[in-house]
Amino acid sequence: MALNKYMHPRNIYRTPPDFAKLSKDFAEFAAISQLDVTGKVTIDFKDPKSLRILTKCLLKSDFNLNVEIPEDRLVPTLPLRLNYILWIEDLLKAIDKDNNVRGLDIGTGACAIYPLLAAAKNKWQMVGTEADEESLSKAQNNVQINNLQELIHVKKIETTSIFNELFGKESEQKFHFSMCNPPFYSNIQELCESRSTARPPPKNGFTGSPHELITEGGELEFCRKMIKESKEHKHKIIIFTTMVGHKFNLEELLEDLKAEGLKHTNSEFCQGRVTRWGLAWTYQDYEIYKLVPPREKPRKKNVSTTYQLPELTEQTNNFETVHNKIKSILKDLQITHKVLNKRGNSLSIDIVATTNTWSNQRRKRRLMKRQESEQKKIKLDAAKEISVVNNNLDEKSEIPIASVSGDSDTATNTKSNQPEVDSIGEFERLQENQELVHAFIKIFMKQAQVILETEFLSGSSGKEGLHQIVQYIKNNWK
Known part of the structure; x- marks a missing residue:
């Protein structure tokens, strides 16, 4: 706008x-x-x-x-x-x-x-x-x-x-x-x-x-x-x-x-x-x-929000671990990020997300397991067909090899080309050249506590999108 x-x-x-x-x-x-x-x-x-x-x-x-x-x-x-x-x-x-x-x-x-x-x-x-x-x-x-x-x-x-x-x-x-x-x-x-x-x-x-x-x-x-x-x-x-x-x-x-x-x-x-x-x-x-410069239409200010992350074990509760962990999570989420400043026990990062990789994680896992199961079944069926063909060949069957192979490929391709009702891809709504979430995040340690501070800047997913990212970070922090 x-x-x-x-x-x-x-x-x-x-x-x-x-x-x-x-x-x-x-x-x-x-x-x-x-x-x-x-x-x-x-x-x-x-x-x-x-x-x-x-x-x-x-x-x-x-x-x-x-x-x-x-x-x-x-x-x-x-x-x-x-x-x-x-x-x-x-x-x-x-x-x-x-x-x-x-x-x-x-x-x-x-x-x-x-x-x-x-x-x-x-x-x-x-x-x-x-x-x-x-x-x-x-x-x-x-x-x-x-x-x-x-x-x-x-x-x-x-x-x-x-x-x-x-x-x-x-x-x-x-x-x-x-x-x-x-x-x-x-x-x-x-x-x-x-x-x-x-x-x-x-x-x-x-x-x-x-x-x-x-x-x-x-x-x-x-x-x-x-x-x-x-x-x-x-x-x-x-x-x-x-x-x-x-x-x-x-x-x-x-x-x-x-x-x-x-x-x-x-x-x-x-x-x-x-x-x-x-x-x-x-x-x-x-x-x-x-002095407050006059403005006929005050612009709504972005307000930072602070969260406390789950406590780590005593052995890993240090800032280097915190630094590596937040970068690893952002990488897993495929969120583009740039370190703005690292000073002492404080790290400030500019993040840009263009794909929703944080929502419906449980459903995505179920779909992945279903797809893995279907792939295994397809491979098992193909193996059985090959076994039948080999047995027929051993028995000197009159069925031509080319004909059997063609039928097998056709069966496999027909099955693999069937439309999937549910697909992980439906959740990966890549919005080309469009920001879902652009925000600043600051992570720092206060005594033994790990604090995450966020500020939403822009993006079509709004502040709710940033909140969902934070929730993902909290859920996967340990």
């Missing part, structure tokens, strides 16, 4: 863009658009070129911005970027700041999309930092062609530090907020394996360079580094913020901020079929944690 209705209430893209109007106003958009069977104007969202042209035309139409988007760089999705900007506006209200705002965009990218939107929409003064030379040049060019040099400055960062080089020892510049859309992945392999093969393919085409998508340690470690460095510059930036792409990482970062005793808040950015999260914290005396 599309998430447009859960966008920020001030997001103009809650109402989808008028593609028919865009095709009339922009010749390049008309060139990539087409009429579907209902007469509606649409584009190929899996084509990166179409995405670039769409974004370029929307920026011009809605914000009067002329933006060049390089072919080998990330195409920014405007609804998401605008959600982030609007959330920043809400945060600034919490500190009573609505004019002469100064913001910092970490890793601004070739489009410098956040500074451009912030300057064009709100007249905020923005500084963007960028480490990649080519992206830096493209970003500076986009600022110049829109005549926003007085509001936007893009600075080259030479080191791996996030804030240190920007401020330096003698720098007096201060910001009301910082924002960042960090790379998600730690290496090429993680990028390629980030989406389970069991999940349906994404609706939109893939864009972005390795520089924009990969960083050492991935998104989680980058954000942790940001939190660590923020301590040194807590008087230079009032509110630190970042976007988070994986919900599991958000939960880990929230725990980090709680451990540091920092005032913090977070929000959900919904748009199209994608959800991202915003995370903010401050060292100063502002109650941003009381």
Whole structure:
């Protein structure tokens, strides 16, 4: 289901863009658009070129911005970027700041999309930092062609530090907020394996360079580094913020901020079929944690459920055994799973099930025994027929060998081709490219007890499907 209705209430893209109007106003958009069977104007969202042209035309139409988007760089999705900007506006209200705002965009990218939107929409003064030379040049060019040099400055960062080089020892510049859309992945392999093969393919085409998508340690470690460095510059930036792409990482970062005793808040950015999260914290005396971004139609939150698994024997009641046991059960269920984090006596896993392998286990076993019995009977009957043939041959029967063999094969094939009233296959309802259950599970040991915590994310079997998987795990734990 599309998430447009859960966008920020001030997001103009809650109402989808008028593609028919865009095709009339922009010749390049008309060139990539087409009429579907209902007469509606649409584009190929899996084509990166179409995405670039769409974004370029929307920026011009809605914000009067002329933006060049390089072919080998990330195409920014405007609804998401605008959600982030609007959330920043809400945060600034919490500190009573609505004019002469100064913001910092970490890793601004070739489009410098956040500074451009912030300057064009709100007249905020923005500084963007960028480490990649080519992206830096493209970003500076986009600022110049829109005549926003007085509001936007893009600075080259030479080191791996996030804030240190920007401020330096003698720098007096201060910001009301910082924002960042960090790379998600730690290496090429993680990028390629980030989406389970069991999940349906994404609706939109893939864009972005390795520089924009990969960083050492991935998104989680980058954000942790940001939190660590923020301590040194807590008087230079009032509110630190970042976007988070994986919900599991958000939960880990929230725990980090709680451990540091920092005032913090977070929000959900919904748009199209994608959800991202915003995370903010401050060292100063502002109650941003009381801020709840307004939403006309609150989205029902997923709530985690906790179960206690049966106690193991004293010899096997250790976390390594627990780890191996849960992986073995998931493998038996043919559930695709990926370990997100293993730390101490805690293991977090992302699971995707596309086939119901956990229901009607007793009936399946009965059917398997029935099939085994039928197979044995077929083999026994065949053996008897062969014995009769051999006896007849011994008695020099006039029955031709070929005729006997043919009759035997015919009898066997006729029997094996009869339709089975009950079959295990009827329970294996493989739903191609469709998730039955997508969830997070966390398993950990608390004293001698093994605790299983689950959170349903999506899937056609709903929370009941996840509950059935948990019941299977409990039944087979020993």
